Amino acid sequence: MTQATIPLIEDISILYSEPKLKGAQTRWASLVRDFEQLYGRVPDFIARSPGRVNLIGEHIDYAGFGVLPMAIEDDCLIAVAIDHNDSTVKISNSNGAKYPALKFVPKPADQGYVDIDPQAHVWTNYFAAGYRGLLEDLQIEKPNGMLCLMSGTVPAGAGLSSSSAFVCCSVNATLKAQESLLAGKTGPTAHELAIISIRSERYVGTMGGGMDQACSILAKPNSACFIEFHPVLKVTPVAFPTTIPPVAFVIADTLVTSDKAVTAPVRYNLRVVETRGAARILAMALGIPIPESGKLHLKQVLDAHFDKIGFTAAAGKTEAEIDIEKLTEMGQIVERVFGTEEIKDGVTFEKLCELSQLSGDEFTRLYIQQPIRAERFHLYRRAKHVFGEEKRVVEFRDTCEKAEAKKQTAETVFSLLGRLMDASQESCHELFDCSCDQLEELTQLARRSGAYGSRLTGAGWGGASVSLVPEDKVPGFIATLKKEYYNKHHPELTEEELENVVFASAPSSGAATFVGRDPIAVEMVITHIVNHINTTIDKKVDVVVGLDARGFLFGPLIAMRLGAAFAPVRKAGKLPGATIQVAYEKEYGTDKFEMQADSIKPGQNVIVIDDLIATGGSAAGAQELIQKLQGNVLEFIFLIELEFLKGKDVLKAPVYSMIKA
Numbered sequence: 001m002t003q004a005t006i007p008l009i010e011d012i013s014i015l016y017s018e019p020k021l022k023g024a025q026t027r028w029a030s031l032v033r034d035f036e037q038l039y040g041r042v043p044d045f046i047a048r049s050p051g052r053v054n055l056i057g058e059h060i061d062y063a064g065f066g067v068l069p070m071a072i073e074d075d076c077l078i079a080v081a082i083d084h085n086d087s088t089v090k091i092s093n094s095n096g097a098k099y100p101a102l103k104f105v106p107k108p109a110d111q112g113y114v115d116i117d118p119q120a121h122v123w124t125n126y127f128a129a130g131y132r133g134l135l136e137d138l139q140i141e142k143p144n145g146m147l148c149l150m151s152g153t154v155p156a157g158a159g160l161s162s163s164s165a166f167v168c169c170s171v172n173a174t175l176k177a178q179e180s181l182l183a184g185k186t187g188p189t190a191h192e193l194a195i196i197s198i199r200s201e202r203y204v205g206t207m208g209g210g211m212d213q214a215c216s217i218l219a220k221p222n223s224a225c226f227i228e229f230h231p232v233l234k235v236t237p238v239a240f241p242t243t244i245p246p247v248a249f250v251i252a253d254t255l256v257t258s259d260k261a262v263t264a265p266v267r268y269n270l271r272v273v274e275t276r277g278a279a280r281i282l283a284m285a286l287g288i289p290i291p292e293s294g295k296l297h298l299k300q301v302l303d304a305h306f307d308k309i310g311f312t313a314a315a316g317k318t319e320a321e322i323d324i325e326k327l328t329e330m331g332q333i334v335e336r337v338f339g340t341e342e343i344k345d346g347v348t349f350e351k352l353c354e355l356s357q358l359s360g361d362e363f364t365r366l367y368i369q370q371p372i373r374a375e376r377f378h379l380y381r382r383a384k385h386v387f388g389e390e391k392r393v394v395e396f397r398d399t400c401e402k403a404e405a406k407k408q409t410a411e412t413v414f415s416l417l418g419r420l421m422d423a424s425q426e427s428c429h430e431l432f433d434c435s436c437d438q439l440e441e442l443t444q445l446a447r448r449s450g451a452y453g454s455r456l457t458g459a460g461w462g463g464a465s466v467s468l469v470p471e472d473k474v475p476g477f478i479a480t481l482k483k484e485y486y487n488k489h490h491p492e493l494t495e496e497e498l499e500n501v502v503f504a505s506a507p508s509s510g511a512a513t514f515v516g517r518d519p520i521a522v523e524m525v526i527t528h529i530v531n532h533i534n535t536t537i538d539k540k541v542d543v544v545v546g547l548d549a550r551g552f553l554f555g556p557l558i559a560m561r562l563g564a565a566f567a568p569v570r571k572a573g574k575l576p577g578a579t580i581q582v583a584y585e586k587e588y589g590t591d592k593f594e595m596q597a598d599s600i601k602p603g604q605n606v607i608v609i610d611d612l613i614a615t616g617g618s619a620a621g622a623q624e625l626i627q628k629l630q631g632n633v634l635e636f637i638f639l640i641e642l643e644f645l646k647g648k649d650v651l652k653a654p655v656y657s658m659i660k661a
């Protein structure tokens, strides 16, 4: 376990691949602008957590087995301004028309800070879950207030983990916002935050495993993550083999939305109960003691079984070979215990309880924390899937890690990995019943169109597929899916909309907090100033005057936003054409400033901008030049004002400064 905390970043280009960066910059910048419009101030930071695509290992995290997802570039952002005086929380969505805002005053710690009703499927539940989970961990009495604006690009209900990206982002944002109250203590590590996020998401009502949150928080750049849950959470980066052409993964959304929280009683949570029941009954059959709490998952059953029989691996076997041997044996045990006529095709709840040697009430108390509905419980098919799927995860990882040493060709690597993905899809379809017609259609089409393997990703029952495609074949592959699937089922989608529905994603890195400089920080400053002008000055600004030299960095951008002209004030001799000149006093002597003679027309309204005001000498020089041209100074605006030098006193118009020092 590492002590690393969530990284603070100053540059978002490390989060996105080249083709996605430009779009991301635009999105981050408009988040800052919208934030300022909404709250009248710039955010103090922006928290970011990515979605994920699970490459292999479906529905086995909650059985305690390792999975192999990769973080994607689509993500959740929460821009936050901290209020140190008032604990109120406001959370809005950049798609406010679809997702209404929420405002709440946190309750005392012993009342859980904020109410979350899992039956009310509202988007803010995911924020509240992360907020509550983190505060419960920190046990803060009077939290700092948070003004939040969320922007998400992970499609909802597509199996790409939009929910966890949001919960993780909320945990991350809440921690950063409360940092000042930690009284010098270090907050939770990234590893601890992943565990807090896993716990937090359960407030939303799903009995989730933990893969999504671990990946969203702990993913490392340029690799997939092998995530183990037992005995402790452990994330190991797995690099892809360096083949020519490289491996690429194409995500294609079926556009059948499966909201995990809404369908949980008959799908996701039901599967959790089935696998828990299977673990208990297998343990009983194998003579493995069951803890009082009843808590035992299939991975613990496997470990306990091989401990019990005193398993020792044959000399020279690799870890992967040993795991595969054990998983194969568990598959045989499943056949023996559950492959009977009585159990194989599913059992009623009464039978499930009888096999578990529990009353209905006891079974419910131990294993059903959230409502479920089912006529039959499938112990055989679920358990068979779990052990088989974990075997594929082990093989997939082993192939990635050993391909180079074995000098395998690209063709061999693609075929090996692809075959495992196809087998996973078959098992999800046949044994775990979490596929659907559209996923079948899309994965079959993908294989026909050049994918080496294709499978559903995430919880299933709709949502996205993931296909393994050689990188050089990606454009053609995507074009075929568009033609054969999307044009057929969704002819209404524009080319631009399709970009977000079928795309290749590079592996992204995990959660981060942006506190930084260019270019989003510039955006924050510009937005703040423009908003200040628009809300406090009721005259139309005709000209923005920027002072040599840092006024040139901000002035033109502000002028563009205001639809005004920009006029520079420069040191003598630099400007072309006819100029006017003044001498002005600086702290260290006299200097000369110039403006172009036609840059301001008589009577025009002017704003003067510079980075810093000290004694006010330069600004007074500019004031004189503007007066000569008969301009009307509405305001002087500075980023920083050194108040004790009283520069303001030499200026004849109001002064606004963002930071006073």
Ligand code: NG1
Pocket (backbone or CB within 6 Å): 054, 057, 058, 059, 060, 061, 062, 158, 159, 160, 161, 162, 163, 164, 201, 206, 207, 208, 209, 210, 211, 212, 260, 457, 458, 459, 460
């Ligand atoms: P998605 O695809 O986000 O619904 C869910 C679970 C995972 C895992 C997969 C199936 C949550 C938050 N996520 O993912 O833990 O069990 O299904 O492999 O519950």
